[in-house]
Amino acid sequence: MAKPSGDVFAQIFQLLGKRSDDPEVLAFHAARGLKPPPTVTKTDVLYDVRDKKAGFALNYEAEVRLPEFYPPRKENGKYVAYLSSATFGEPFTGSIAGELDVALPEKDAKALAKKAKGETWSTPMYRGYVVRREAGREVCFIYDSDDDSFVEVRLELEQLEEGDPALAKAAKEAKAKAAPTPARVFPRRTGEPPANEPLPAPLAALFELQSADGLGEIDFEMLAEIEAGGPEAWTRNAEAEHEFRVFAQDGSGGLVAFWLVHHDDGVARPLAEQPVVFLGSEGEVGAVATDLADFLHLLAAGIGPYEVVEYGATEGEEPQPAIAKLAKKFFPKRKKRDANTIVVEAQRDYGDLGDRLEALRPS
Known part of the structure; x- marks a missing residue:
C-alpha cells in the first residue's frame, strides 16, 4: 500500500x-x-x-x-x-x-x-x-x-x-x-437518613436564575431543595442517603448530587466542598466536578453533567455568562477553569464512584 x-x-x-x-x-x-x-x-x-x-x-x-x-x-x-x-x-x-x-x-x-x-x-x-x-x-x-x-x-x-x-x-x-487501589474510608453513620434541606446559597441563586431566564440548552434542571429519596431508589439501599445529596436532575431523571466523601473527625464538610457526581437513569455514573465552584464553571461553559458522563463532553454549545457571574460572586478566589481540566481532575480523584455504588447495592 x-x-x-x-x-x-x-x-x-x-x-x-x-x-x-x-x-x-x-x-x-x-x-x-x-x-x-x-x-x-x-x-x-x-x-x-x-x-x-x-x-x-x-x-x-x-x-x-x-x-x-x-x-x-x-x-x-x-x-x-x-x-x-x-x-x-x-x-x-x-x-x-x-x-x-x-x-x-x-x-x-x-x-x-x-x-x-x-x-x-x-x-x-x-x-x-x-x-x-x-x-x-x-x-x-x-x-x-x-x-x-x-x-x-x-x-x-x-x-x-x-x-x-x-x-x-x-x-x-x-x-x-496492576497496583491495588486503596479503598476509600467512610465514617460510620448512625441515626435516620437525612431529610430534604435547603439549597446552599450558590445553588439557590442558580435555581432563581433557572426560574427567571433558564439555563440555555444544558440538559440540567435544578430542584427547589436538596431532596432525599433518590439515592435510596437508585441503589435500593437506604444507607446511600447518608452519602449522596441530590440537588438536580437531567431530562431523563438522572440524579445530580454531592458525594459526601470529605469529612473532619467524622463530620461531613460543607456541601460546596464535596464532589459533584451524576447517577444516570440508565445506569451511567461518573464524577463531574471536584467541588461546587468547579461545577458552576462547567455549567458556565455550557456543559451539563449528563454530557460529561455519557459523552465525555468538555465543550459546550453555548456559554452561560449569567452562571459565570454566579461563580465569580460566590467563589471569588476561584479563577475561571478550563472545562477539560475540571472533568479530568474530577474523574481522576473520584474514579471509584462506580465501585462504591456497586458496594452499596444489595447483592
Whole structure:
C-alpha cells in the first residue's frame, strides 16, 4: 500500500494505533487546525474529531481489541485513548491507499476486494468491500444498499473478535501487574437518613436564575431543595442517603448530587466542598466536578453533567455568562477553569464512584 509523504491519508495511516496524547498525533491536529483529541471517559463510545471541509474524521476509543492495547485502562482520571480508525468521504480529494479515491465505483471496489481476498459484507443499509490490508490496517469502501451510492472509506486497525483468548490473556496479565487501589474510608453513620434541606446559597441563586431566564440548552434542571429519596431508589439501599445529596436532575431523571466523601473527625464538610457526581437513569455514573465552584464553571461553559458522563463532553454549545457571574460572586478566589481540566481532575480523584455504588447495592 503506497504511502506518499505529504498525503493526508498516508499521514493518518502512520498515526493509526497511536495514543491520543502522542506528540505526532497532537502535531497533526495542530497542523490541520483541528480540535484537540477528546477526553475519553467511556469504553463503549467512539469519539470523533471531524475536518468537515477536508472530508475526513479521526476516531478515538479506549477499547482496542488487540493484546498490546488491551484491556482499557485509566491514567489521571481519563481512559488512555487511541486513534483506532478514520473515515473519508466527499468532499475528500486526496488519494486513498496511494492510488484510489472516493470516486471509486462499487464494481471496481468489489473487484479489488476479490483480488485482495478482502472481506465483503452486506447489511440492509450498507455494503462494504475491504480492498487493502497492510501492517495491521485495512481499507474498506462502503456503499448505500438502497441507491448504490458511495458512503465513505474506512481506514481502521484490524482488531480481534470479542472473546478472543488473546484478549482474555492480556487482561489477566494486566490485572496481575496492576497496583491495588486503596479503598476509600467512610465514617460510620448512625441515626435516620437525612431529610430534604435547603439549597446552599450558590445553588439557590442558580435555581432563581433557572426560574427567571433558564439555563440555555444544558440538559440540567435544578430542584427547589436538596431532596432525599433518590439515592435510596437508585441503589435500593437506604444507607446511600447518608452519602449522596441530590440537588438536580437531567431530562431523563438522572440524579445530580454531592458525594459526601470529605469529612473532619467524622463530620461531613460543607456541601460546596464535596464532589459533584451524576447517577444516570440508565445506569451511567461518573464524577463531574471536584467541588461546587468547579461545577458552576462547567455549567458556565455550557456543559451539563449528563454530557460529561455519557459523552465525555468538555465543550459546550453555548456559554452561560449569567452562571459565570454566579461563580465569580460566590467563589471569588476561584479563577475561571478550563472545562477539560475540571472533568479530568474530577474523574481522576473520584474514579471509584462506580465501585462504591456497586458496594452499596444489595447483592
